[in-house]
Each structure stands twice: as C-alpha cells, then as structure tokens.
Amino acid sequence: xxxxxxxxxxxxxxxxxxxxxxxxxxxxxxxxxxxxxxxxxxxxxxxxxxxxxxxxxxxxxxxxxxxxxxxxxxxxxxxxxxxxxxxxxxxxxxxxxxxxxxxxxxxxxxxxxxxxxxxxxxxxxxxxxxxxxxxxxxxxxxxxxxxxxxxxxxxxxxxxxxxxxxxxxxxxxxxxxxxxxxxxxxxxxxxxxxxxxxxxxxxxxxxxxxxxxxxxxxxxxxxxxxxxxxxxxxxxxxxxxxxxxxxxxxxxxxxxxxxxxxxxxxxxxxxxxxxxxxxxxxxxxxxxxxxxxxxxxxxxxxxxxxxxxxxxx
Amino acid sequence: xxxxxxxxxxxxxxxxxxxxxxxxxxxxxxxxxxxxxxxxxxxxxxxxxxxxxxxxxxxxxxxxxxxxxxxxxxxxxxxxxxxxxxxxxxxxxxxxxxxxxxxxxxxxxxxxxxxxxxxxxxxxxxxxxxxxxxxxxxxxxxxxxxxxxxxxxxxxxxxxxxxxxxxxxxxxxxxxxxxxxxxxxxxxxxxxxxxxxxxxxxxxxxxxxxxxxxxxxxxxxxxxxxxxxxxxxxxxxxxxxxxxxxxxxxxxxxxxxxxxxxxxxxxxxxxxxxxxxxxxxxxxxxxxxxxxxxxxxxxxxxxxxxxxxxxxxxxxxxxxxxxxxxxxxxxxxxxxxxxxxxxxxxxxxxxxxxxxxxxxxxxxxxxxxxxxxxxxxxxxxxxxxxxxxxxxxxxxxxxxxxxxxxxxxxxxxxxxxxxxxxxx
Amino acid sequence: xxxxxxxxxxxxxxxxxxxxxxxxxxxxxxxxxxxxxxxxxxxxxxxxxxxxxxxxxxxxxxxxxxxxxxxxxxxxxxxxxxxxxxxxxxxxxxxxxxxxxxxxxxxxxxxxxxxxxxxxxxxxxxxxxxxxxxxxxxxxxxxxxxxxxxxxxxxxxxxxxxxxxxxxxxxxxx
Numbered sequence: 001x002x003x004x005x006x007x008x009x010x011x012x013x014x015x016x017x018x019x020x021x022x023x024x025x026x027x028x029x030x031x032x033x034x035x036x037x038x039x040x041x042x043x044x045x046x047x048x049x050x051x052x053x054x055x056x057x058x059x060x061x062x063x064x065x066x067x068x069x070x071x072x073x074x075x076x077x078x079x080x081x082x083x084x085x086x087x088x089x090x091x092x093x094x095x096x097x098x099x100x101x102x103x104x105x106x107x108x109x110x111x112x113x114x115x116x117x118x119x120x121x122x123x124x125x126x127x128x129x130x131x132x133x134x135x136x137x138x139x140x141x142x143x144x145x146x147x148x149x150x151x152x153x154x155x156x157x158x159x160x161x162x163x164x165x166x167x168x169x170x171x172x173x174x175x176x177x178x179x180x181x182x183x184x185x186x187x188x189x190x191x192x193x194x195x196x197x198x199x200x201x202x203x204x205x206x207x208x209x210x211x212x213x214x215x216x217x218x219x220x221x222x223x224x225x226x227x228x229x230x231x232x233x234x235x236x237x238x239x240x241x242x243x244x245x246x247x248x249x250x251x252x253x254x255x256x257x258x259x260x261x262x263x264x265x266x267x268x269x270x271x272x273x274x275x276x277x278x279x280x281x282x283x284x285x286x287x288x289x290x291x292x293x294x295x296x297x298x299x300x301x302x303x304x305x306x307x308x309x310x311x312x313x
Numbered sequence: 314x315x316x317x318x319x320x321x322x323x324x325x326x327x328x329x330x331x332x333x334x335x336x337x338x339x340x341x342x343x344x345x346x347x348x349x350x351x352x353x354x355x356x357x358x359x360x361x362x363x364x365x366x367x368x369x370x371x372x373x374x375x376x377x378x379x380x381x382x383x384x385x386x387x388x389x390x391x392x393x394x395x396x397x398x399x400x401x402x403x404x405x406x407x408x409x410x411x412x413x414x415x416x417x418x419x420x421x422x423x424x425x426x427x428x429x430x431x432x433x434x435x436x437x438x439x440x441x442x443x444x445x446x447x448x449x450x451x452x453x454x455x456x457x458x459x460x461x462x463x464x465x466x467x468x469x470x471x472x473x474x475x476x477x478x479x480x481x482x483x484x485x486x487x488x489x490x491x492x493x494x495x496x497x498x499x500x501x502x503x504x505x506x507x508x509x510x511x512x513x514x515x516x517x518x519x520x521x522x523x524x525x526x527x528x529x530x531x532x533x534x535x536x537x538x539x540x541x542x543x544x545x546x547x548x549x550x551x552x553x554x555x556x557x558x559x560x561x562x563x564x565x566x567x568x569x570x571x572x573x574x575x576x577x578x579x580x581x582x583x584x585x586x587x588x589x590x591x592x593x594x595x596x597x598x599x600x601x602x603x604x605x606x607x608x609x610x611x612x613x614x615x616x617x618x619x620x621x622x623x624x625x626x627x628x629x630x631x632x633x634x635x636x637x638x639x640x641x642x643x644x645x646x647x648x649x650x651x652x653x654x655x656x657x658x659x660x661x662x663x664x665x666x667x668x669x670x671x672x673x674x675x676x677x678x679x680x681x682x683x684x685x686x687x688x689x690x691x692x693x694x695x696x697x698x699x700x701x702x703x704x705x706x707x708x709x710x711x712x713x714x715x716x717x718x719x720x721x722x723x724x725x726x727x728x729x730x731x732x733x734x735x736x737x
Numbered sequence: 738x739x740x741x742x743x744x745x746x747x748x749x750x751x752x753x754x755x756x757x758x759x760x761x762x763x764x765x766x767x768x769x770x771x772x773x774x775x776x777x778x779x780x781x782x783x784x785x786x787x788x789x790x791x792x793x794x795x796x797x798x799x800x801x802x803x804x805x806x807x808x809x810x811x812x813x814x815x816x817x818x819x820x821x822x823x824x825x826x827x828x829x830x831x832x833x834x835x836x837x838x839x840x841x842x843x844x845x846x847x848x849x850x851x852x853x854x855x856x857x858x859x860x861x862x863x864x865x866x867x868x869x870x871x872x873x874x875x876x877x878x879x880x881x882x883x884x885x886x887x888x889x890x891x892x893x894x895x896x897x898x899x900x901x902x903x904x905x906x907x908x909x910x911x
Contacts, residue, residue: 002813010512019816026800026817033822035853038803068803089628109630110514111584130632132514167514195507299803300814 004304005117005124006297008133009174017142017178020296024143027299028292030067040299041068044101048074049091049116050127051107056263057127057137060287061104064294070102089119096120101303105129110167121304125297131165137262138171140293142179144286145216148258153180158209160186160242161220161270162231164193168262169220173200184212187242190231206242210251216258216282219244219270235269244271249278258282314340314688314731317351321360321692323682324367324660326669335365337688340731345684358726364693366664367680368400368727370671371641373465373490373544373568373616376402378421380409385621385709387421388428390641393619393708395431395734397642398691398724403675404435406443407466413438415453422457430734434675436461436490439478445470448478455485460676463490465544468526470496472533479539488540488674493526493551494518494592501632505593509578515632520548520599523592527554535563542674543567545618547592549602556611566613566674569603571644575651576600576714584631587714590620591636607666608658614670615663617644621710639713642706645691646699647715649722654695689729697723741884742866742905750865750881751779755786757879758832758863762787767830768795768857772847773818776835778896779865783834795824799833804846826855832879836894838864841875866905868892 001016009017030036046065050058058074065072077091095103100122105113110130117124128134142152149155157176163169163185173183177199185192186203194202203209222238232238239245244252244259249272252259259271259281267273275281316337322330323345334349335342351357376390385393387404394402404421406412412421412435425433437454439462441447451462462482468491469475479489494502499518504510506517527543531554534541546552546567555567572590577597581588588594606612620637627634644667652658669679680689700719703711727735742750761767769787771780777798787794800818808814833847844862851860863879868886884905886892891908895901 023817026803026819029819033854034826037853039849040803040805040808044809089625107630109632111632112630114583115628115630130514131516132512170512170514193511195511197511299817302812302814 001300002302003300004302005113006135006301007114007117007124007126009135009138009171009178010133012135012178014178017175020139020293020300021143021146023296023300024139024289024292027295028289031288031292037067037069039069041065041070044070045099046070046072046102046104046298047095047098047100047122048072049077049095049103049105049107050074051077051105052128054106054128056287057106060290061125061127061294064291064298065102067291068295068298070298092116092119095122099306102298102301121306123301123303125301128167131167131170133171134167135171136290136294136297137168138175139297140286140290141172141218141260141262142175143289143293144260144282145181145258147285147289148282149215152176154182155216156182156184156212156214157216157218158184158186158203158212158214159218159220160206160209161222162191163187163220164191164231166220172218173197184209184214188232188238206248210248214257216260217244217252218260221262221264221266222269239269243269244275246272246274249274253278253280256280260286263287314728314733315352315355316728316733317349317355317357318360318365318692318726319349319357321363321365322660323365324664325681326665326679327661330364330660335682335690337728340688342682342684342686342688345682358692360692362694362696363725364660364695365682366660366691366693367668367682368689368691368729369398369645369667370401371399371617371619371644371667372403372614372671372674373405373570374402374619374641375405375407375621375637377621378408378424379417383709384623387425387433389707389709390619390621391425391429391431391433393639393641393706395727396705396707396724398645398693398727399641400431400689400727400729400734401672401677402431402433402641403461404433405463405465406436406438407464411438411443412436413441413443413449413454415450415457418454418457418459430732431729435459436463436465438462439464439469439489440474443467445474448474448481451478451482451485451487455487460487461490461542462487463492463544465490465492468492468494468496468530472529475530476533476537479533479537479541483537483539488542489530489534490542490544491527491530492544493523493530495522495525498522498525502591502636503589503593503632504581505578505595507578507596509581513581513584513631518591518593520550520595523548524550524554527551531555531558531563531565534565538564540564540566544616545570545573545592546603546606546612547573547599548595549599552602552606552611556606556609559611567611568614568616569607569612570616570618571640571647572638572714574600574603574607575647580714585714586627586629586631586634587638587712587716589631589634589636590618590638604652604657608662612666614674615644615648615667616671617641621708622712623710624712627712637712639706639708639710642708643701643713643715643720645693645724646720646722649693649695650720654721687730690727691724692726694723694725695721697725699723738906738908740904741907742882744903746882747903747905751782754779754863754865754879754881755783758783759787759790759792761832761861762792762794765830766793766795767832768797768824769832769834770797770799770822770851772833772835772843773798773800775894775896775899778898779836780834781898783863795829797822797824799847799850801843801846801850804849806842806846820850822854826851826857829855829857831857831860832863833860834863836865836896837892838862838867838875838877839870839892840872842872844875845873866892866894
C-alpha cells in the first residue's frame with residue numbers, strides 16, 4: 001500500500017483494509033514490551049489539528065505517534081469560534097512551510113480533511129470530519145470485533161443511536177459491509193435516515209432488532225445538547241425506547257451478544273450501569289486497539305517528498 | 314455595419330430552422346431569402362451548416378456590482394453574456410448595498426450605460442434591505458423602469474409581507490420573481506437531502522422545502538391577482554406544482570436553469586463545490602422531469618442564475634463555500650451539447666425559451682430574424698467546439714463545472730444593430 | 738544467474754554453523770533469535786540440532802522492519818510480521834541468527850530491537866552466509882560459509898520451508 005492520506009473508508013480497497021487490520025496486530029504486541037517504542041517514524045513530525053475538542057482521540061493519536069518515535073506537535077487551534085475556510089487554508093499553508101510529515105485533522109466541517117490533503121504534501125489522517133467519516137475508529141472497531149470473531153463474514157452488527165449525525169456510524173458501517181458483515185441501524189425514526197445507506201437493515205424497534213440476531217450491538221453516544229430542533233423528546237424516553245435498559249441487558253447477556261461503544265459513554269442514556277461490568281463488553285479493548293490501529297495507519301501512509309508536486313487530485 | 318450572412322439555418326420560435334441568407338445593412342435586416350447577393354462593400358460571412366438565431370436574453374444573472382466587484386462587475390458580466398451569445402440581461406438585486414431604491418437602481422443602470430455594450434435591466438428587491446420585513450422603494454424603482462421585484466437569494470419568509478407587497482405592486486404592473494425555500498428546513502443550504510447528503514455527512518435541503526414555498530407564493534399571487542415568476546425550479550414535484558397551477562389558470566410563469574437539467578447530486582463527488590448551488594442539484598428523476606417540463610412548456614424560459622464567485626471562496630470546505638456557478642458563457646453551448654446534439658429538443662425551443670419569452674417576461678418585444686427588424690442575432694456553429702478555458706472566459710470568475718472542458722458547439726458571431734459584438 | 742550453493746553445500750554450511758554454536762550453548766543457556774524472514778528458518782534448524790543434542794535453549798523470532806533506517810526512502814513500507822520473544826530478555830545470552838550478512842544494517846536494526854525488549858547479558862551473531870561489503874562495523878561470531886560477491890550482485894537465498902528448496906543463487910549485474 002503506497003497511499004498518502006487516510007481520509008475515509010470509501011476510498012480503501014478490500015486489500016488495503018485487510019492489510020491494515022492484519023498490521024494492527026504486530027503493533028499491539030509491542031504494548032507488552034518494556035520499551036513500547038519503535039524508531040519507525042523517528043525524526044518525522046506529526047501535527048495535531050484538532051478543531052473540535054477531543055481528549056480521547058487526540059491522546060490515542062499522540063500515543064500512537066510517540067510510540068513510533070515521531071515528534072508530536074499539537075497546534076492550538078480555536079475550538080470555540082466557527083473556524084471558517086480561510087483560516088484553515090492559512091493554517092495549511094503554514095503547515096506546508098513547516099514541512100509537517102503527517103497531519104491529523106478533526107473538524108466539524110465534512111470534507112475538510114480532503115481539502116487539506118489536496119493542498120499539502122503531508123499525509124493527512126482524518127480524525128473525524130463533521131458527520132462524514134471517522135476511518136480510524138472504523139478500523140479499530142473492525143479489529144476489535146475480529147478478535148472476538150476471527151471470521152467476520154456472515155456476522156451481524158447492530159449500530160444503535162443517532163445515526164444521522166454520526167460519522168462513526170457511517171465509517172464503521174461501511175467498513176463492516178466491506179468485510180461481509182451484515183449491518184443494521186437502530187434508532188428513533190428521526191435519527192435513522194431513510195435515504196442513504198444501501199444494504200443496511202433499518203430498525204426503529206429495539207426488540208425487533210434483537211430478534212434479527214446481532215452478534216454485537218454497537219452503541220452510539222446520544223447527545224441532547226447538540227440539538228437545535230428536537231429529534232426525540234427526552235433522554236429518559238430515549239433510554240426506555242432505544243437504550244440498553246436493564247431488561248434488554250438481561251436478554252443481551254443471555255444471548256452472549258457483544259457490546260461496543262466508541263466512547264465516551266453516557267450512563268443511563270445509551271446503556272444502563274450494569275453494561276460497564278459486562279464480560280462481553282469490548283469497550284476497553286476498543287480503546288487499546290485504537291492505539292495499535294492508528295500506529296498501523298501512521299506506519300503505512302507515505303507523505304509526498306519535497307521533490308514531488310503537491311498532490312492536487 | 315453591413316453583412317451578408319450566407320447559407321445559415323435560420324432558427325425561429327416555431328418550426329425547424331430554415332436555410333437562408335440574411336442581409337444586414339446599417340444594422341437593419343434588409344432582406345432574408347435565398348441566394349442573396351452582397352452589395353458593394355458588404356462583407357460576406359459564410360454560415361453554411363451554422364445556425365442563425367435571434368440573440369439570447371438571460372433573465373437571471375448576478376453581476377455583484379455594487380459591493381462584490383472582485384467576483385464580477387457589470388462590464389465583465391456583460392462581456393461574458395456576449396461571449397455566450399446573450400445580448401440582454403436582468404440583474405438580481407442581492408448586491409451590497411442591495412438594489413432596493415431609485416438611488417441604487419439609477420447607479421447601476423448608469424454604470425451599465427457607461428460600460429456595457431448590451432442593454433442591461435435590473436430587478437429590485439421586494440423588501441427594504443432584502444431583510445424580509447419592510448417594503449422597498451417600489452415606486453422609485455418603477456419610475457426607472459424596474460418591472461421585476463425579487464428578494465432572490467432568499468424567500469420572503471413572512472407570507473404577510475409578501476402578500477402586502479403583491480397587493481401593492483401589482484397595481485403598478487410589476488411582477489414578482491420568487492426564490493423558493495423554507496429556511497427552517499434547508500439546513501446549511503449545501504445540497505439536496507438524500508443519498509449524497511447522507512454519504513457526505515452534511516445536512517441536506519429537502520425538495521419539499523422548495524416545493525412548499527413555491528406553492529405558498531403561487532397561492533398568494535393567485536389570491537392577490539399578482540403575476541409570480543418562479544425562479545430556478547429544481548425538482549420534479551416543483552415542475553408538477555407549476556403545471557398544476559397553470560392548468561388552473563393561475564398567473565404563474567417559471568424558469569429552469571441549464572445546470573438543473575444537466576447535473577445531479579452524484580456529480581458533487583468528493584465535495585466538489587463546482588456542483589454546489591441553491592437550490593441544489595437533485596436526482597436523475599428530477600433532471601428527467603425538468604426536461605419534460607421544459608419540452609412541454611411548463612417552464613416559460615431558461616435562465617442561468619449566473620453566480621460568479623472567487624476561486625478562494627469556492628475553494629473552501631463544502632458548507633462554507635458560497636452557492637452558485639457561472640452560466641452566461643456556457644449556457645448555449647452546454648444546452649446544445651447535452652440536448653440539441655442528442656436530439657432531445659430543437660433550436661425552436663432555445664429561441665422561444667432563451668430568447669423570446671425572457672424578453673416578453675420583461676415587457677420587451679422579442680427579437681426576430683426578419684426583414685425590417687434591427688439585426689440582433691447570434692451565429693452558432695454546431696460542428697464547432699468550445700473549450701471553456703480560463704482564457705476563453707470573459708467573466709471575472711471561472712466557477713463553472715465546465716471549466717477546461719470541451720463541448721460541442723461554438724458561438725461564432727454576435728451582432729446587435731450596427732455593432733459586431735463578437736466574431737470568432 | 739548461477740547457483741553458487743546447492744543443497745549439499747547449504748547442508749554443510751548449516752552443519753558448520755550449528756557446530757560452532759553448540760559449543761557455546763553447552764557452556765551456558767543461550768536464546769536463539771531468528772531474524773525474519775529466513776533468519777527464522779535458519780534459527781529453527783539450529784534449534785532442531787540443539788534439541789537433538791539435548792541442549793536446553795530459548796527460542797525467539799524478530800521482525801525488524803520497524804527498526805530499518807531506510808523506511809522513508811522506500812516507496813512502500815515492508816509488511817510487518819509478528820515478533821515473538823517469550824523468554825526474559827534481561828540477562829539473556831542472545832544469539833541472533835540471520836541467513837545472509839551483507840552491509841550489516843539489518844543486524845544494527847536487530848540490535849536496536851533486541852535492546853528494546855530488555856538488557857541482555859550478551860549478544861552474539863550467527864549467519865549462514867557472509868557475503869562481505871560491510872557498511873558498519875559488525876562482524877559475525879559464527880559463520881556457516883563465506884561467499885565472494887560484488888557489491889551490486891544480488892544474492893537470492895532459498896530455504897526448504899520458506900521457498901521449497903535449499904539453494905543460493907548469485908545474480909551478477911553488469
């Protein structure tokens with residue numbers, strides 16, 4: 001694989017996906033060593049361009065980059081104000097002059113990482129853009145589920161929550177479909193789009209969704225504060241109708257269904273407290289695997305050299 | 314200016330083009346017929362295989378003057394029009410300041426008189442400042458010849474305001490052009506709500522937003538006796554809405570833009586802002602219905618909604634980039650390339666919908682290729698090619714999806730009265 | 738393209754190597770660490786011989802791709818394989834095993850990798866083939882066979898388990 005940027009799942013071939021999933025393993029093995037670092041990216045600079053606040057993803061990328069011996073620089077960009085297009089372009093020009101090798105971008109505008117990738121020689125990694133994509137999350141999700149089911153094809157995964165606004169839902173569902181996993185979407189009718197995802201079964205009833213027979217239930221974080229117009233009446237109602245209530249958890253536990261969540265978890269909304277102690281919760285593995293998956297991505301990307309023309313796709 | 318245009322196919326509103334010669338003397342069409350001879354000193358132009366048509370008229374353009382002259386100005390916009398075979402335009406009033414009073418109307422028309430080689434008309438805002446609240450200086454604008462009122466760029470959000478405006482201005486013989494959408498439904502006004510908006514992760518603007526407002530504006534017009542002209546219709550149900558009301562005798566006219574006939578939401582690809590405009594590109598089904606509506610006469614005219622924007626602005630992320638693409642220079646060639654060359658419709662439709670009806674809308678006489686009339690025509694070579702390179706464009710902006718593409722057809726000659734405006 | 742070492746010659750080289758290592762392994766417990774790829778197969782043969790002689794030893798495998806000094810110059814990075822170091826690295830007596838010793842850069846990378854696992858008491862180097870042309874000051878402690886090559890020659894090693902046969906080919910570039 002000789003690819004400059006990692007922007008979304010859609011642009012990856014099956015071979016690239018299989019390679020990255022395979023290559024996360026040797027990186028995970030490093031975690032058991034006393035020295036968890038390897039010199040593969042020594043002398044390279046990884047710049048963090050996080051326009052949206054995120055401690056979880058940011059630190060995961062930082063650890064990944066540092067374990068590859070790269071120099072990590074967190075560009076303190078404005079979180080509060082709406083970062084308009086021209087500010088981003090100016091930032092990109094600055095980064096180009098700084099000769100960054102890798103740029104990890106998180107932004108609320110869908111499509112922005114691609115726009116940056118076109119303008120710079122650096123390898124751009126999308127750490128989440130608007131509601132569009134979060135490809136490294138998808139990778140770690142698939143890697144995690146593969147640990148539970150080495151042969152993924154034919155498995156079923158139910159993604160539940162605010163699908164409409166979720167880049168995780170989009171990327172993760174796309175990747176699982178690529179791997180031959182059957183995908184279902186569950187959520188309030190106002191949050192599960194009717195137009196859009198092909199080949200995905202749409203559910204608006206949790207119990208019906210469980211009858212479909214998922215091997216894993218992937219819970220998305222649900223936010224009330226994000227909503228200008230309400231999509232559902234209250235978190236209380238959400239939990240009752242669409243959350244993993246104690247009742248539903250008994251059933252899930254009884255059937256040995258795995259539970260996943262990209263974090264951070266909203267106890268009492270997506271899930272009841274008991275889920276956090278569930279032996280088939282893969283939530284902590286997802287975090288650990290996130291570092292390995294991101295190391296694999298950093299290892300496999302190839303920034304353009306100075307002698308090459310900036311890639312204007 | 315005298316010319317003998319020999320052997321061209323003369324296009325008209327009705328019927329197929331007819332082969333003939335056109336003799337222009339001192340800017341007037343002296344004769345139209347077969348085997349005409351050029352008098353002494355009159356140059357011959359060989360139009361064998363070419364179309365000789367009345368020059369085009371675009372009833373919906375944005376020239377950004379005053380206030381955003383870095384994108385376009387009247388001088389460049391009119392030259393772009395000529396480049397596309399267009400010899401008359403109606404400017405939209407969403408400039409900065411907006412065109413909502415005699416003062417601003419006077420200023421832009423004066424400027425046009427100084428710098429433009431073709432007649433320029435302007436619409437005026439419905440509301441003062443285009444804020445959707447108070448009424449604009451309607452009478453003052455009327456006195457300077459304004460006949461079209463529009464808050465284009467936005468709908469008039471408050472129906473009571475629109476109703477009052479209609480009641481008021483209709484008695485002056487003015488009509489209303491409507492940009493239709495329900496702002497609360499439209500999200501960030503970036504693209505159609507559907508498959509592509511899901512994939513790209515951007516809140517889309519559903520077609521019903523436009524359709525609801527279309528219906529509202531037509532009903533208000535119907536109730537007040539006003540003439541409403543629906544701008545840039547983009548959806549199948551939108552087309553059907555116009556058709557339904559026309560069948561019931563409402564005083565409604567409507568326009569369609571070439572880009573809504575040619576492109577759909579899939580063309581956006583990876584966030585390409587050359588396919589971003591408002592109303593947005595919708596689906597293939599909408600393309601088909603709009604084409605059907607054009608052929609049937611549901612749409613009275615074709616108008617480009619020529620919307621120039623700077624490269625830097627269009628180079629922003631998809632949501633931030635401004636809406637719109639240029640159209641004046643590409644309209645005729647692209648309509649020929651995509652529809653006439655493909656046999657979908659003929660030159661009669663183009664002459665009717667892009668030359669005659671737009672003029673009628675503005676209360677002007679259509680131009681025709683007839684003896685005794687002033688010469689105002691375009692010679693178009695269907696066998697030629699046009700490459701829309703930056704050098705080719707006369708507009709200040711090049712935000713068109715056709716940039717650097719080569720299409721079938723070429724505007725070869727544009728003549729208006731005693732002036733040859735363009736000759737390739 | 739010429740076969741410079743056939744199956745027999747290879748067998749002899751392995752035997753020579755094993756004989757040398759055996760002496761050390763008898764004195765104190767060693768950890769045989771094969772360097773992927775092919776170094777691991779050579780290491781396996783050494784271990785098999787030690788097992789036959791009932792000499793106790795540890796065994797590990799090392800993928801040194803992440804320690805290469807030329808990664809940024811490659812158009813495409815090498816595919817990583819797992820390393821396997823299950824014994825305690827601290828205080829261990831390591832014998833690194835590789836199929837070919839050439840510039841020495843692979844071994845330099847292997848030394849870095851080994852020391853990231855812990856602090857061995859001693860590291861020795863065993864190579865099946867030494868083809869000369871060192872670019873850093875690294876010399877083997879145990880050698881199976883020495884091969885005369887030109888700097889720009891390609892040496893292609895094939896081993897039974899990895900490639901189906903035992904042979905070494907030399908491709909000279911004009």
